[in-house]
Amino acid sequence: MTLIAYISIISTPPDEPVTKGAYHISRHPLYFSQFLLYIGIGIACASWVLLLFAAAWVILWHIVLPTEERDLLENYGNSYREYMNRTPRWIGIPKPVVK
Numbered sequence: 001m002t003l004i005a006y007i008s009i010i011s012t013p014p015d016e017p018v019t020k021g022a023y024h025i026s027r028h029p030l031y032f033s034q035f036l037l038y039i040g041i042g043i044a045c046a047s048w049v050l051l052l053f054a055a056a057w058v059i060l061w062h063i064v065l066p067t068e069e070r071d072l073l074e075n076y077g078n079s080y081r082e083y084m085n086r087t088p089r090w091i092g093i094p095k096p097v098v099k
Contacts, residue, residue, distance in 0.1 A: 005021060005023065026091045027083070027087050028061075031065075035057060038050055039051065042054060
């Protein structure tokens, strides 16, 4: 998923929000794949420290993401708002409607 997300970022013009590839199913696929990576390594290594680290990342993301999305709304306007309305923040979690 990470490689697909980076390819989508590189192939999208800078004046448009990235909405294809992995960004079609999640607004933050890089964060989501990092979370899966930490969980997987934590389980594989039987490390509760890495599992706690993954939990800390989730908490941090919930603090940082509203600011990041507000900046994206300022930069891309209605095109990003439409993207937010049709794409969930996380895979499998319903999306709220942004007014």
